[in-house]
Amino acid sequence: MWSGRKLGSSGGWFLRVLGPGGCNTKAARPLISSAGTLGRDCTVLPKPLSTAVRDNLLKTIPNHQPGKPLLGMKILDVGCGGGLLTEPLGRLGASVIGIDPVDENIKTAQCHKSFDPVLDKRIEYRVCSLEEIVEETAETFDAVVASEVVEHVIDLETFLQCCCQVLKPGGSLFITTINKTQLSYALGIVFSEQIASIVPKGTHTWEKFVSPETLESILESNGLSVQTVVGMLYNPFSGYWHWSENTSLNYAAYAVKSRVQEHPASAEFVLKGETEELQANACTNPAVHEKLKK
Numbered sequence: 001m002w003s004g005r006k007l008g009s010s011g012g013w014f015l016r017v018l019g020p021g022g023c024n025t026k027a028a029r030p031l032i033s034s035a036g037t038l039g040r041d042c043t044v045l046p047k048p049l050s051t052a053v054r055d056n057l058l059k060t061i062p063n064h065q066p067g068k069p070l071l072g073m074k075i076l077d078v079g080c081g082g083g084l085l086t087e088p089l090g091r092l093g094a095s096v097i098g099i100d101p102v103d104e105n106i107k108t109a110q111c112h113k114s115f116d117p118v119l120d121k122r123i124e125y126r127v128c129s130l131e132e133i134v135e136e137t138a139e140t141f142d143a144v145v146a147s148e149v150v151e152h153v154i155d156l157e158t159f160l161q162c163c164c165q166v167l168k169p170g171g172s173l174f175i176t177t178i179n180k181t182q183l184s185y186a187l188g189i190v191f192s193e194q195i196a197s198i199v200p201k202g203t204h205t206w207e208k209f210v211s212p213e214t215l216e217s218i219l220e221s222n223g224l225s226v227q228t229v230v231g232m233l234y235n236p237f238s239g240y241w242h243w244s245e246n247t248s249l250n251y252a253a254y255a256v257k258s259r260v261q262e263h264p265a266s267a268e269f270v271l272k273g274e275t276e277e278l279q280a281n282a283c284t285n286p287a288v289h290e291k292l293k294k
């Protein structure tokens with residue numbers, strides 16, 4: 001089970017139940033459908049996922065530094081939008097690359113990051129799709145996060161294959177998305193888009209919603225072992241998200257890449273300032289010291 005039951009709170013419950021996507025819809029590059037520009041002012045899914053990412057990754061770090069528990073971890077935030085998840089991961093000490101093919105999203109993310117000098121060293125943003133950087137970043141990341149992205153991609157199998165390719169052996173993949181159910185059709189498309197106009201028409205395509213079973217099957221066929229699939233439900237009365245056994249609307253999946261086919265990474269992908277930061281912390285963190293020696 002994912003850590004914690006209470007996930008977080010903040011406004012617009014239908015948007016939360018159904019996931020993000022509101023705001024302006026904009027065409028992007030090949031292999032990407034309309035996913036929307038996500039300014040920081042948009043009401044989107046809160047980012048309790050960073051806590052789940054942290055707690056699961058911590059199990060893989062023997063000695064972590066208080067205050068910067070994810071120091072030394074390289075994380076790729078695929079479809080980062082305005083950086084709502086990228087920043088909390090950076091604050092936990094991880095070196096994060098946030099990618100999004102929509103230029104406006106990355107500009108928003110860059111702008112917000114500029115208010116926090118600590119994040120400048122730890123976060124790098126790029127305007128690109130996952131499919132565009134898969135070759136140069138093969139087996140680079142300790143973790144890949146795709147929050148509310150898979151329901152927007154045109155070729156899901158290729159996208160998930162790329163997620164696997166950029167992960168190091170033993171690396172972790174975290175996905176949140178919307179299930180393909182009658183309920184998600186009724187709430188996500190009919191109510192939100194056509195009746196209440198909470199999100200612009202055409203933001204979501206029901207055919208692209210994916211069931212946990214389908215997701216799991218594609219992940220497993222790409223050498224990823226699914227550890228947990230947990231529902232995410234929003235309670236409009238308490239104002240909190242909760243982990244749930246009910247996956248009929250939103251859910252989160254956590255999978256780990258097999259260590260079997262280990263071979264050297266094809267490219268070095270070093271973040272600006274990452275090495276310096278690792279060196280600065282090497283004396284206090286034995287895990288980082290080991291990493292620098294490699």
Ligand SMILES: C[S@@+](CC[C@H](N)C(=O)[O-])C[C@H]1O[C@@H](n2cnc3c(N)ncnc32)[C@H](O)[C@@H]1O
Binds near residue numbers: 020102
């Ligand atoms: C609904 S938003 C989610 C934003 C952010 N992850 C969040 O949870 O706030 C989906 C994002 O995925 C991006 N996207 C869609 N296809 C992508 C791909 N193939 N590679 C990278 N990003 C993609 C879109 O541009 C969009 O910003």
